Amino acid sequence: MADDTKLSDEAISAGLAGLAGWEREGDAITKTYAFGAYMDGIAFVNGTAEAAETADHHPDMTVGYKRVTITLTTHSSGGISQKDLDLAAALESLA
16 A cells, blocks of 8 residues: 655655656646547546545546546645555556
8 A cells, every 4th residue: 555645845746757747736636638538538537436446545536528637635644645646657547
């Protein structure tokens, strides 16, 4: 299980360097995924929910027409932890 300790700014920047399209927004990281069809986005949401349950770390998701925005933060640490970076990496394989 990944550590939920709040990461330093340097560690966050280093982690995001390997995650194309992910950006820091305050105490969270976020990415908007674009899909060819609405149902492709819904399939991604379902895969994200399964990955989140497995990791016991649940993102905020906004579903729009052909777009899904994922926002990750670790509430227990008050910021971004390794859990966020690990789940972001897992989601990249689903998109």
